[in-house]
Amino acid sequence: MGRAAVLTGPKTLEIQRFPLRGIRPDEILVKVEACGICGTDIHCYNSDPFGLAPVVLGHEGTGEVMQVGSEVKMDSVGKPVQVGDKIVTSILENSQECMIAKYNPLKSNLCDDLKVYGLLPDEPDNHFNGYFGEYLIIRPGSSFFVVNDMSLELRCLIEPAAVVCHAYQRAKDVGMRLNFRARVVVQGCGPIGLLMIAVLRTAGVNNIIAIDGNPDRLKLAAELGADETLNYKDYSGIDDLAAKVESLTKGVGAHAGFQVTGVPQAFANLFKCIRRGGGICEVGHFVDGGECSINPHQDICRKEITVTGSWVYNSFEYPNAYHFLQRAERIGLPVASLVTHKFPLDRIQDAFDVNLRQEGVKVVVEA
Known part of the structure; x- marks a missing residue:
């Protein structure tokens, strides 16, 4: 029994x-x-x-x-x-x-x-x-x-780590710039968002901006590799928040953004933080959370934004997640x-x- x-x-x-x-x-x-x-x-x-x-x-x-x-x-x-x-x-x-x-x-x-x-x-x-x-x-x-x-804690993180390893690869596959000098926004600092930050840092991205409304999670985001942490509640709206992101990215916006909140409006807002020629990877909507409105001209066409989705992972990405977690620990990410x-x-x-x-x-x- x-x-x-x-x-x-x-x-x-x-x-x-x-x-x-x-x-x-x-x-x-x-x-x-x-x-x-x-x-x-x-x-x-x-x-x-x-x-x-x-x-x-x-x-x-x-x-x-x-x-x-x-x-x-x-x-x-x-x-x-x-x-x-x-x-x-x-x-x-x-x-x-x-x-x-x-x-x-x-x-x-x-x-x-x-x-x-x-x-x-x-x-x-x-x-x-x-x-x-x-x-x-x-x-x-x-x-x-x-x-x-692997420790019990890391073993419990392999599955969500496979989710973010898959998202990272999806972004690279469609040509998003994720090199040492890239400026990347991660929107949402729940478990998947925090692991997304750790993947980016482990892969060598040196300019990561984390956005969330929870101060404790933003603190952990910094420990896991975020260079800047922004509490969206400190800003009057998306235009104010996007202006702050621009100020941290040489006035032009981020090269890439990962949307990890599961909130439809957050997806629409992220376009405002991305530079012309940049890209967005949608990771957060694993269930139908509803719809949102974007402006196809302003948000995608005139900026030539690349938009891709990331869905779960393949079984062969488990070993990749395993090695990511080991590497993250070796470089001091908690x-x-x-x-x-x-x-x-x-x-x-x-x-x-x-x-x-x-x-x-x-x-x-x-x-």
Whole structure:
């Protein structure tokens, strides 16, 4: 038997006990150690927008291997896997019927049938499909990685780190200037925004401007590599804030901006902070937050702004995220300090309440 926190409906979490079935030859049984609460978990908690309830949420997790199926020999990068290893996993590989994955594997993250642990429907014989439980059964077709040399905190950050590594690469792929002398705005200093700042600093960007309304998060942004921190509440409006950004970027605006708030109006506002010939990467809208208005002439056409979106990540970007976190620590960025709260599984409601009040940064539930 094992326990799991089941979302039975909007704003309703219940600790339930389930029988733990035996694993099959192509599966792995993991004893969950911890999992971070993601913004997607919060959206699911608030309104169950994907209609998954009853469901065990949690995809920013890690745990220890308890059993390895006889057919499983290595992780997704060729490391041997055995009982006692610390591992992370999130994505299941896409079905062979997906035309996007078939003809462009580098875009498999855009498949309509993308499957993520913690966002999988409950099954009659397996209720351990998310990390907010005591166990997780890794099924065939999953990408998973042995990460024995990482702390618990860093292991819980690999999944969100993959999100920002993917966004960084998306911006580079469309030609945004992200070199040593680039001036870059990161709008929003939640967990993803703060990791975005750390990625940029680790990659060598030396002029980063962080924008948020929370002084504590702006302080952490500076510790993670932001050269300037702007509290938008100190300005009369977007024109006033954009003028400040211009004053910090030789009077012409930033080369690039990453929008990481999930607030539609923030996306519209960011155009005012970008120079002619610059670019914007939209990272924050993982759920439909509504619409906003922009001026196609003023905001895009006359400035030749490049706009790109970033959606989740591909499984092969987990190793990239792993190496980013290690590199960030080596150069002195306190990425592990993003984990500010830890709660046992029995207190998962308290963990969600802290997250909803936006206290701290990354809230972790420990099994």
